[in-house]
Amino acid sequence: MRVGLCCQFAEQAIKFRITTATAVLKLARPAQLQKLSELCLHNAGALQQAIEWCAANEVGAYRVMSQFWPLKTHPTCGYQLSDLPAAANITAQLAVCRNMAASSNVRLSFHPDQFVVLNSPRAEVVESSLAELEYQAEAAELIGADVVNIHGGGAYGDKVTALARFRENLPRLSPRARKLLTLENDDKVYTPSDLLPICRAEHIPLCYDVHHHRCLADGLTIEEATAAAVQTWQGREPLFHISSPLQGWEKPQPQLHHDYIEPGDLPPGWLQLPITLDIEAKAKELAVLRLQAWIKKAQKEPPRNSRALAAAKKRG
DNA sequence: AGCGGTCAAGTTGAT
DNA sequence: ATCAACTTGACCGCT
Numbered sequence: 099m100r101v102g103l104c105c106q107f108a109e110q111a112i113k114f115r116i117t118t119a120t121a122v123l124k125l126a127r128p129a130q131l132q133k134l135s136e137l138c139l140h141n142a143g144a145l146q147q148a149i150e151w152c153a154a155n156e157v158g159a160y161r162v163m164s165q166f167w168p169l170k171t172h173p174t175c176g177y178q179l180s181d182l183p184a185a186a187n188i189t190a191q192l193a194v195c196r197n198m199a200a201s202s203n204v205r206l207s208f209h210p211d212q213f214v215v216l217n218s219p220r221a222e223v224v225e226s227s228l229a230e231l232e233y234q235a236e237a238a239e240l241i242g243a244d245v246v247n248i249h250g251g252g253a254y255g256d257k258v259t260a261l262a263r264f265r266e267n268l269p270r271l272s273p274r275a276r277k278l279l280t281l282e283n284d285d286k287v288y289t290p291s292d293l294l295p296i297c298r299a300e301h302i303p304l305c306y307d308v309h310h311h312r313c314l315a316d317g318l319t320i321e322e323a324t325a326a327a328v329q330t331w332q333g334r335e336p337l338f339h340i341s342s343p344l345q346g347w348e349k350p351q352p353q354l355h356h357d358y359i360e361p362g363d364l365p366p367g368w369l370q371l372p373i374t375l376d377i378e379a380k381a382k383e384l385a386v387l388r389l390q391a392w393i394k395k396a397q398k399e400p401p402r403n404s405r406a407l408a409a410a411k412k413r414g
Numbered sequence: 415a416g417c418g419g420t421c422a423a424g425t426t427g428a429t
Numbered sequence: 430a431t432c433a434a435c436t437t438g439a440c441c442g443c444t
Contacts (some may be wrong), residue, residue, distance in 0.1 A: 104436055118421050118440065161436070172422060212435055213423040226423065249435095252425050285435085286426055339436090378436065421440080429432085 099397075100158025100374050101390050102205070102337075103148075108382040112147045115140050116165045122175045130175060135182035137168050142191035145241065149195060153202035157386055159337075159374045160204055164211050164230075166237055171229040179236070189240065196242040205374055206243035207337060208234040208278075217251035217264035228270055235275035245337055246278040247305045250288035257292060265296055280305045280337065289316035290323040297330045304330045307339035308365060309378070320365050328371070336371075340364060341378040357381040359389045361396070369397055 106114070115137045122130050145162065152160050169175040179185055199206050214227040234246045254260050268276065281297055282305040283290045290304060290311060297304045306327035308320055318326070328336050342356040342363045357380045368375065379385035 106437055113439090116421095116439065120421065121441065163437075165437095169422080175422090209436055211423085211437090212425075215424055218424075220424090223424065230423085254425090376436085380437090382437095415444100417442105417444085419440105419442090421438105424435105426434090427432100428434100429430100 099368065099371060099393065100205070101386050101393070102159025102161060102207075102374055102376040103152060103157055103383055103386045104161040104209075104376055104378055105163040106382055107148075107151075108380075108384050110151055110383060112144055112151060114144050114163055114166070116168045119169060119172055119175050122169060131177060131181055132183055134168060134175070134177060135184040135188070138166075138179075138182060138188050139184045139191065141166050141168075142188050142195065145195045146191065146198060149198050149202065149204050149206075151383070152204045153198070155383075155387060156390065157383070158203065158205060159207065159376060160199075161207050161209055161376055162237070162241070162243065164208065164234065166208075167233065170233045171226065192237075192240040196240065199242055205335070205337075206238070206241055207245035207247060207376075208238055208243055209247045209282075210234055212249075214248050215251040216248065216267050217260045219254055219263070224267055224270075228267070231275045231279070232272060235272065235278050238278055239274060244278065244334075245280050245303075245305070246275065247280040247282050247337070249282055249284045250293060253287045257287065261288075261292065261296055265300065268300060282307050282339065283310050283314070285310040285313035287314075289314055290318055290327065291316035294326055294330070301332065302330070303327075303332070303334065303336070305337050305339065307341075309339065309341040309343075309363070321367060324365065324367065324371075328373075335374055337374045337376065338368070339376045339378055358385045361389070361392045364389070364393070369393065 117137060148160055210230050214230050215223050216227050218224055238246055250264060280303045281293050283293055290306060293304055304327040306323055311323055340359060342360040344356045359377060359379055377386045377389060
């Protein structure tokens with residue numbers, strides 16, 4: 099099992115830069131491209147730092163932020179990589195990232211954000227979603243990322259119809275983007291049971307989020323969902339997510355993320371699985387390192403350690 | 415240098 | 430009706 103860091107660092111001075119459309123639109127086009135070029139080049143350098151940090155700390159995966167190329171698909175600020183003055187430098191730097199990630203075995207992935215809704219009834223939403231998926235797939239190819247993971251989208255009162263629409267839109271993706279696509283269960287609409295049929299039929303891996311599953315349950319146990327999700331990866335290393343509730347499972351809003359991962363929230367069966375586990379926790383790399391240390395201990399002495407921890411917790 | 419308002423986008427559910 | 434939440438605060442203009 100390897101653990102993964104998502105996007106940002108809490109303490110490490112590794113920063114990705116973004117901008118706003120408002121700021122960019124105040125500039126003439128050449129100045130726009132100059133600014134965006136600088137940000138892309140900076141972010142490519144930051145990605146190298148992030149990969150180096152992961153490799154040095156035995157963190158086996160890293161999720162790249164969606165704004166890696168800021169405003170890439172914006173209707174008026176958008177651009178092609180080849181439009182940027184520093185395109186050659188950026189491409190070269192991305193190749194450095196790809197080689198470094200490969201040689202140090204740091205798995206890279208993308209997770210387009212909430213605006214990417216492939217099953218929306220609104221054509222313009224689907225269009226912008228497709229554009230965003232193509233952008234992230236282009237970046238993924240250049241750095242060697244193997245996953246672009248999204249949610250099912252909205253329900254619009256009828257999940258079956260909505261998921262059918264998702265499926266109908268799949269052929270509109272390029273082969274490159276289609277190959278990288280994975281589906282994740284969410285905490286409001288689509289459970290693993292909802293997604294597994296389309297995952298199997300379309301050969302889309304299920305990125306199983308156990309925290310979401312606990313927030314929005316279906317008939318499946320965690321063990322059943324785990325086994326079913328692993329199957330959808332068809333021999334590839336599965337990518338799963340975990341987080342812990344901010345105020346515990348008994349308080350309202352358990353879907354809110356805690357700073358760290360409570361080891362008790364890690365399904366015990368996962369310890370021996372060859373999976374990538376992205377850590378969604380506010381304390382970022384600190385949470386990853388803390389869970390990583392706990393996992394290593396637990397793997398050394400599986401039964402005693404977890405029992406001892408449970409007992410210690412009971413004693414307080 | 416520090417501070418506060420603002421930021422491209424969708425959908426849901428809590429208040 | 431408004432707004433926070435989501436993978437995440439950072440940017441920018443003003444003082």
